Amino acid sequence: DESVWQAYAAQEAVTQDGHRIEIGANIGTAADARYAVEQGAEGIGLLRTELIYMAEASLPDEEMQFNVYKEIVRVMGDKSVIIRTLDIGGDKELSYLKIPKEMNPFLGYRAIRLCLDQKPLFVTQLRAILRASAYGKIKIMFPMISGIEEWRSARSIVEEVKGQLRTEGRVFDENIQVGIMVEVPSVAVMARQFAREVDFFSIGTNDLVQYTLAVDRMNEKIDYLYDHFNPAIINLLQTVVNAAHAAGKFVGMCGGMAGDPKAVPLLLALGLDELSMSATAIRKVKHAVSQMELTKCKALLEDVLKMSTAQDIRLKVESFCENNG
Numbered sequence: 001d002e003s004v005w006q007a008y009a010a011q012e013a014v015t016q017d018g019h020r021i022e023i024g025a026n027i028g029t030a031a032d033a034r035y036a037v038e039q040g041a042e043g044i045g046l047l048r049t050e051l052i053y054m055a056e057a058s059l060p061d062e063e064m065q066f067n068v069y070k071e072i073v074r075v076m077g078d079k080s081v082i083i084r085t086l087d088i089g090g091d092k093e094l095s096y097l098k099i100p101k102e103m104n105p106f107l108g109y110r111a112i113r114l115c116l117d118q119k120p121l122f123v124t125q126l127r128a129i130l131r132a133s134a135y136g137k138i139k140i141m142f143p144m145i146s147g148i149e150e151w152r153s154a155r156s157i158v159e160e161v162k163g164q165l166r167t168e169g170r171v172f173d174e175n176i177q178v179g180i181m182v183e184v185p186s187v188a189v190m191a192r193q194f195a196r197e198v199d200f201f202s203i204g205t206n207d208l209v210q211y212t213l214a215v216d217r218m219n220e221k222i223d224y225l226y227d228h229f230n231p232a233i234i235n236l237l238q239t240v241v242n243a244a245h246a247a248g249k250f251v252g253m254c255g256g257m258a259g260d261p262k263a264v265p266l267l268l269a270l271g272l273d274e275l276s277m278s279a280t281a282i283r284k285v286k287h288a289v290s291q292m293e294l295t296k297c298k299a300l301l302e303d304v305l306k307m308s309t310a311q312d313i314r315l316k317v318e319s320f321c322e323n324n325g
């Protein structure tokens with residue numbers, strides 16, 4: 001019944017025993033932001049800025065980007081907006097940005113690697129984001145970080161751009177938070193080191209599953225191997241969340257797992273602070289959270305951490321969900 005579902009959109013996601021988790025949306029445009037608010041988004045956990053670049057015939061300039069980011073922030077009011085810097089390459093191409101054909105594009109010249117190599121392009125985007133930060137609660141997030149040097153280089157370019165803007169007398173949020181996607185296994189493994197330096201993490205399970213299990217996320221022939229309930233993934237998630245919290249840092253999730261109602265009990269038990277998903281999944285996930293008891297979810301996680309196959313975990317989680325909601 002539509003009115004019952006609409007009620008879930010307006011509610012916060014709170015378990016039976018009072019544990020709250022923040023629910024955000026993954027978006028690409030200002031129109032998406034308006035729809036996400038209607039569906040009950042409490043923030044934007046992932047703005048995929050490459051969608052803005054992909055909609056243009058040539059590189060969008062600073063002013064154009066500034067206007068888009070500013071409009072999204074205006075739509076979101078006092079809610080926070082995590083803007084991910086350009087994540088191009090892999091399966092996402094720009095006609096006007098010639099990247100030589102590669103044998104393994106998902107392991108190649110993409111995302112933050114490309115931005116660090118093409119600094120003017122990166123600086124233009126950071127200027128637009130920082131200027132928009134004067135109008136709302138923006139956070140900056142880097143995609144595809146694989147090592148601490150990359151993070152430090154990208155972070156220092158943000159500082160450099162802040163310096164430029166200061167000199168020009170432009171307003172921006174001096175305390176803007178800067179974080180990273182956790183989507184490359186090397187970062188998940190080294191999460192404790194990263195947690196000391198970043199302001200926040202957001203776990204990108206789409207790529208984290210692909211890289212950890214060595215399973216192409218686009219290849220249907222092997223999609224039976226692509227499973228976020230694989231025990232290697234659950235263990236990595238635990239490593240990342242615990243590392244973040246030990247350092248007092250916020251950790252969200254913006255990959256497809258965050259929008260899977262069946263994953264909700266494990267994600268609650270792991271202790272994620274936020275789940276960000278496509279707007280259409282929000283009501284289902286809020287409903288799932290409202291059916292759960294955190295203490296039972298924690299007992300489930302204990303059991304799951306002893307299991308060694310994705311199949312066993314999936315069956316266990318499915319029967320748990322049937323009995324709880």
Ligand code: PEP
Nearest residue numbers: 183204205206207254255
């Ligand atoms: C991810 O990898 O999980 C993610 C959210 O980013 P994208 O799907 O854009 O690669």
Ligand code: MG
Nearest residue numbers: 183204206207
């Ligand atoms: Mg990704």
